Amino acid sequence: MESAIPQNLEMKRTRHKRVPDDYQPPYPSFVARYKPAVSRVVMAYFGVQHRGTVPAAATDALKEIAGLFAAEHGPSHWDRAHYVDQAGHENVVSVAYWDDVARFDAWFASAREAWTGKAREGVGTFIEVLRPSVERHETLFSSLGRAEGVAVIADGMSGEVQEHAYWGGMRDRIPLSQTDAMAPGGSPELIRDGARLRVKAHDNLCLIRSGQDWSDTEASERKLYLDDVEPVLREGMDFLRDDGLAIGCYANRYMGVLSADGSASEKSYGQSWWKSLAALERWAESHPTHVKIFGAAMKYLSTLGPSAKLRLYHEVTVATADEQFFEYLNCHSKTGMLAAVEG
């Protein structure tokens, strides 16, 4: 058993973790471990949005960003996913990860111009970037052997960690929680720059990417996941998408991961922007929609026990204002963080 907080990020605590030192989680979980030299990671969401039949410009845009990712200083890993948003628009989001901010910076300026610096026929584009210090970030995996998201660029995975399977584990895994309550610092503002719309959010904005991978499940487990768990998860994701603002969820996307050839895969993730880690905590632990998700997942896992082949993971970041960048071009007014500001 080890702490989710890596040794090099241990600080003299002024805030306690929520469980006693002898707490034993009821089942194993793991976290991504970066090389100690990694002080900051970058997660960059590049979205392309359109309505109805796929315009040529959308296909071109996807090729273009893939080409940019492959160029010098490009990301160590990226993936792509699709969803239909609350306005009925199709969105394809390519998510790229770096573990070196200097490399990202060398890459980003021209990529940004290419992505949100020019209008494309019939499509909108957006960029959402966090570049948190590793103190402001945590991951969690239900099993080893298949890293996802930011964990793909990590040095590897931990052994079994202590800080999970209780409410508050998410916070306790973030190294900064040792000394900081991570309270939110203001309200998001819209900045107009011609057709480009930027959102300046605030300190301690929170991002979660929470993923599901049922590709290894077989007959009965697959049926149980798809019939009993997935619909409840979808209901919760729809709630956050449509009515999340009142409880501090600025935006939520329930994404279907795309295979390399662009076809649907058996992986999904929810990605949401929150006013604070506390708002995410409150939804997760007490809102009826997540209580139902948690109940369905508990029932699923207690039915299957250690034989479950479903893989679950998440990554959570609480970023300072200057670790964030949001830019939208020709997107509808409820896209991403635009939903959090007056249009």
Add this chain to the structure above:
Amino acid sequence: MESAIPQNLEMKRTRHKRVPDDYQPPYPSFVARYKPAVSRVVMAYFGVQHRGTVPAAATDALKEIAGLFAAEHGPSHWDRAHYVDQAGHENVVSVAYWDDVARFDAWFASAREAWTGKAREGVGTFIEVLRPSVERHETLFSSLGRAEGVAVIADGMSGEVQEHAYWGGMRDRIPLSQTDAMAPGGSPELIRDGARLRVKAHDNLCLIRSGQDWSDTEASERKLYLDDVEPVLREGMDFLRDDGLAIGCYANRYMGVLSADGSASEKSYGQSWWKSLAALERWAESHPTHVKIFGAAMKYLSTLGPSAKLRLYHEVTVATADEQFFEYLNCHSKTGMLAAVEG
């Protein structure tokens, strides 16, 4: 909105509460308020146990303890409840409350001799007492107008309090949580004194009495409670009674409250002894049996909204070793805290 912690018990914090200062609970709840002069309360459980047909000695014992309660220095309030335990024994427990330890002490010595100092034909008797300082104790009520348990002896009820409707609220309502983790301090020991068996437990043993009152509910709400909630609650109570030890629950009783004439009422409570507040927290927030109870209660309350007539309350104490007293005479070996020690 006020803090559940009364002003006179506010301390300079070395430990944070789990929610930010601007946290707003989604529905109202209330706590008992004692007069500031009350530094300690006493809750004393007097049990009588038998198998099969009620022996005359059991009826006599109940009359006797009621007489003792009515005597000088007797409790400010008491109630009585019944349950059938895991060994198939009937148990009637009379619970008495004091807000003045000197008065209790003046009363207790002779009452103890009367209750566990002499054998009774065909019945066992037991005494379980806590006398916590008010720093080590909290209550919570879903509505005003009908105090139960220790709250009956309080000065009155608070306004709406902040620290509830989130996991960790129970801890945050206990004044001592401002400065102390309340970690448990050892293992319970059996002390034989002739036929009397005493249990010496340990620092930070935890007691919860968690009550339900459906006497005000009408047709459809009553049906919803009795059909959908109560069976799930009972299942969780049975789990704690039969299998609780492995997760730190020494003993659990799911009691039916008795009316003054000894007949059944439309009130119940679960009463359980725990190794620590942390063990109770872990069960409540993540064990499948309580997740089901929580899910059923959430569904019930979200169906009914503010019109719900069901009343819920609890009282929780985390006691030092010298604030505890457990004594059993002619009871079976799984009675109360006897279940926590080698027989």
